[in-house]
Amino acid sequence: MTLIALVNLCLTFYHTYRRMNSASNQSNQGFPSSVRAHRRDVRAHRRDVLRVGSLALGGLTLADLFRAQGVRGDQKWYDSVDGPAKSVIQIILPGAVSAQESWNPKPESPLEYRGPFGVNQTSVSGIVLGEMMPQTAKVVDKLTILRSVVGKIPDHGAGQYHMFRGYPMTPALKHPTIGSVVNHEYQSRGELPGYLVIGDSKDETGYLSPKYGPFTTGADPASSGFQVRDLRLPGGVTMDAFESRKRMRDAINAQFRALESNASPLDTMDAYYQRAYRMMTSQSVRDAFDLSKEPEQIKQRYGKDQFYRGSGSQAALRMLLARRLVEAGARFVTLRYGQWDDHSALQTSFEQQMPAFDHAFAALINDLDERGLLDSTLVWVASEFGRTPKINQVAGRDHWSRVFSIAMAGGGLKRGMIYGDSDATSTDPARDAVPLADLHATIYRQIGINSDKELMTAGKRPIEIIDGGKPIDAIVA
Structure with a gap:
């Protein structure tokens, strides 16, 4: 490269940089936050300009530049934050469990709102849970329960998408699940994959590469002769x-x-x-999945074989396997239990399913705590939305997203805490409403990820990990 060509190249870079800098400054005047957010993209382009200069001066070709851009395709420009959680156990209760019969009963409401069950006093004075959760009531001093979560769409598919991906469903773009994002940010730790699903799963990575999807067991640990498929x-x-x-x-x-x-x-x-x-070929990986190595008294503690109705061993052994995987170094584990879409016969559904969940969940929390893993493991239990305030004519509750509850534990959160509440009939939040974006921001921060970090879609479009939101500082220890 001649000296004149070098000078011309430097001048081109300088003027391009000045134009970008001017456009960035102008874009900050009088625009809403949704527009100002694109300044991050402009900053990234400035880096590209400087990178082009360094590549050209170093004698690299345009193909080298494209290769560099390909490598950085879904890279990030943000530092991580300190997060106490090293692992996450995500427990999904599909179909939308009723908060009025579980996490937030209303014993003083009229009978048609109250439902068929009474309440349990808990290990924290003044806090009650539903009658069908006596074991969980004993570990409330280790939980944080959010009773004022606010969703948007009372539809199963759209609700699950929003709850476990951080964005409302849209035809324009498919977003990754929380587990896939965590896998993208941290990937695997040791020989275990970074993200595991107990059972089967599909289509979790959205715009991220398929390599950030979960490793699935492909079988239920409660099934006879359980073996991990792959x-x-x-x-x-x-x-x-x-x-x-x-x-x-x-x-x-x-x-x-x-x-x-x-x-x-x-x-x-x-x-x-x-x-x-x-x-x-790893013995440690095989051991982590091998439930035969777990003492029988531990399995029974989780409720194995104790609940014929409701497939109690499913809840017990799925949660026990989740603990084993976290203990072996897994970062993110997802499991599902039950089917809670109780438009009718809600009482029968709870009597069949909740005892097994109650037993296994309480055992999981105690087991993690006793092993010194709870403070570094964020456990959260959620459905896609809640159920209607009033019991319907067929003794069930229908879809309701205006207010519902979720439970959390560990991972640097406070213990024995209720945050927010619904009104007297569970119709709307009474105080401290929790948008889903704030819930997601809290989860990401506890595991050390900035939720406003931008990732790149396949079309090189920057997009923040979640749709706005800020962490709930009040529940953090």
Whole structure:
């Protein structure tokens, strides 16, 4: 490059930078916050200008620039925050559990609002839970219960999307789940994947790469002969044969790499293969999933085989497996239990399902606490929305998103706390309403992630992790 060309190149960069800086300053005058938020994107473009300069002066080609941009495709420009939670256990009660029969009973409301059950006094004076939760009542001194959560859409699909992804559903863009975002930010810790789902799951990564999706067990730990689907060797293949095939594959790949001057797709695929191989051959990974290594008295403590109706072993063994995975180093574990869409016969539904959940959940909280894991593990229990204030004509409750409750524990949150409340009939928040965005911001902060951090979509469009929101400082210890 000649001296004149170098000077011209520097002048071009300078004038481009000045134009961007001027546009940024003008954009800050009189615009709403939704527009001012795009200043982060402008700052990123300034970095690109400087990066182009450094690449050109260093003699790199345009292809090198594109390659650099590809590498940074979903990178972040924000530092992490200090978060006490090292792991998250997310317990989903699909179908929308009724808060009036669980986390926020209203014993003084009229009968048609009150429902079929009484209440349980808890380990914290002045706090009551539903009659069907006697074991959970004993661990309320370790919980934080939010009784004034506010949703937007009382539809199962849209409600679950918003609750567990941080954005309302839109046809223009599919957002990642909280678990996939955590996996993106931290990825795996040790040999276990960063994000695990007990059971099956699909379509969780949204605009992020599929590599940030969950590792799924593919089977219920309560099922007979439970084995994790992707840790089994193919039928008829011994471990010796598996090792022999790997050695042959490594030799062939080495020959291909010798012919490649730059990194190839083979390297990316090989990284995935090596990770899968390490999981399949790791004794510590196999042990984490192996419930036979858990003492029988611990299984019984969680409620295994104690509740015939409601598949009690499902609640017990799913939560027990979640604890084992967190203990082994998993960052984010999701499990589901029950079906709570009780438009009719709500009393029967609770009598069948809640005892098993109550027993297992209380055992999980106590077990984590006794093992010194609760302070570093954020546990939260949620449904997509709540149920109507009044019992309907078929003894059930219908969909209601204007106010409902969730429960949380550990991960640096206060203990024995009720935050917010609904009014006397559970129709609307009475105080301290909690928008979903504030709930999500709190979860992310406790695990050390800035929720206003921007990620990149596949089209290189910057988007914040959640749709606004600020952490709920009042519930943080």
